[in-house]
Amino acid sequence: MPERKISREAFERRFQSQFIDPVFGSLNRELQAITDAAWDAYSEGRKAPLTRKAGPGFADPDYEIATDWLVARDSIANAQRQHDDSDGPARILLINGSSRTEHTCPGEMSKTWRLVELARDAIEGSGVAIDVLDLSRTTSEYGKTIHPCKSCVSTSMALCHWPCSCYPNYSLGQVHDWMNDIYPLWVAAHGIMIVSPVNWYQAPGPLKAMMDRLVCADGGNPDPTSTHGKHADEAKALELAGWPYPRHLAGRLFSPVVHGDTVGAETLRRSLVDWASDMHLVSAGARAEVDSYIGYYEPYATSHEALDADKDFQDEVRNAAITLRDAVIATRSGKMIEAGARLREPRPK
Numbered sequence: 001m002p003e004r005k006i007s008r009e010a011f012e013r014r015f016q017s018q019f020i021d022p023v024f025g026s027l028n029r030e031l032q033a034i035t036d037a038a039w040d041a042y043s044e045g046r047k048a049p050l051t052r053k054a055g056p057g058f059a060d061p062d063y064e065i066a067t068d069w070l071v072a073r074d075s076i077a078n079a080q081r082q083h084d085d086s087d088g089p090a091r092i093l094l095i096n097g098s099s100r101t102e103h104t105c106p107g108e109m110s111k112t113w114r115l116v117e118l119a120r121d122a123i124e125g126s127g128v129a130i131d132v133l134d135l136s137r138t139t140s141e142y143g144k145t146i147h148p149c150k151s152c153v154s155t156s157m158a159l160c161h162w163p164c165s166c167y168p169n170y171s172l173g174q175v176h177d178w179m180n181d182i183y184p185l186w187v188a189a190h191g192i193m194i195v196s197p198v199n200w201y202q203a204p205g206p207l208k209a210m211m212d213r214l215v216c217a218d219g220g221n222p223d224p225t226s227t228h229g230k231h232a233d234e235a236k237a238l239e240l241a242g243w244p245y246p247r248h249l250a251g252r253l254f255s256p257v258v259h260g261d262t263v264g265a266e267t268l269r270r271s272l273v274d275w276a277s278d279m280h281l282v283s284a285g286a287r288a289e290v291d292s293y294i295g296y297y298e299p300y301a302t303s304h305e306a307l308d309a310d311k312d313f314q315d316e317v318r319n320a321a322i323t324l325r326d327a328v329i330a331t332r333s334g335k336m337i338e339a340g341a342r343l344r345e346p347r348p349k
Contacts, residue, residue: 060225061225083188086332095133097207119193135204147167160216193256198263222248253283
């Protein structure tokens with residue numbers, strides 16, 4: 001593939017473009033010194049400048065491993081202990097899959113966020129701990145980024161590390177990766193509800209990015225020293241020898257709630273179900289699906305008013321949340337139940 005290395009002139013232009021605000025005008029000398037240091041990191045390819053020996057418990061205890069990755073691994077281990085604690089509360093993770101927020105463009109609250117709030121209200125007060133993951137923060141909050149998956153798994157499952165070791169990459173400026181905070185939320189949860197709109201027949205960008213980056217939870221390698229980082233030949237040898245394919249999120253219950261202004265809700269809902277099932281998550285039987293809850297010919301300006309008026313759809317979302325909650329509680333108590341939510345027929349076109 002073509003070389004991606006850029007010239008120093010191009011690097012400086014791109015790096016300094018983030019300081020275009022006139023407030024930085026009096027700091028030209030300082031900015032040039034920082035740019036020089038950043039160029040040195042880039043030209044030398046220092047992806048992970050802070051490392052230490054992996055130590056006991058790793059295939060190669062002398063391998064220099066990124067301290068960022070070790071911190072992420074410890075967070076996941078703590079979350080797993082929380083998940084496994086039979087004396088602790090059941091936990092449900094509610095995910096707002098929309099990138100829309102009133103805090104930036106378009107300046108109006110997300111309908112999906114309102115549905116997440118309905119789900120939270122339905123669950124609260126039952127003794128279940130609730131975590132909310134609002135993916136719209138990637139569009140409205142400084143330093144919240146979900147970088148794209150680099151598809152290491154397409155070479156070998158053993159090359160895809162759990163948690164992901166592709167980021168941060170300091171030499172390329174690929175920092176502020178949010179996934180190391182998101183992984184523990186999934187691990188600690190006993191049930192996950194994803195509430196999402198349809199964007200052009202597909203999942204919104206932040207939701208799809210998170211889904212892609214969760215590939216390492218489905219068979220990913222928990223020991224990067226076994227491949228000495230990203231050595232494809234070592235990973236292939238491990239996989240050919242018989243990869244155990246650890247399912248790091250297996251057994252957790254899930255429920256998708258998908259809505260759309262026109263069409264595509266059922267397609268996205270089925271995609272979410274297939275994706276979660278492939279990771280060995282278990283359907284709670286709670287699902288809400290409609291082709292359109294605002295009507296095919298309603299102008300977009302009335303969409304919030306239409307949601308307020310659609311009491312049946314609001315009831316479905318609450319019903320889905322309660323069904324997930326009951327399934328989680330029953331599973332935790334060893335009484336696995338047959339869970340199901342009333343399914344509403346799509347409106348005719």
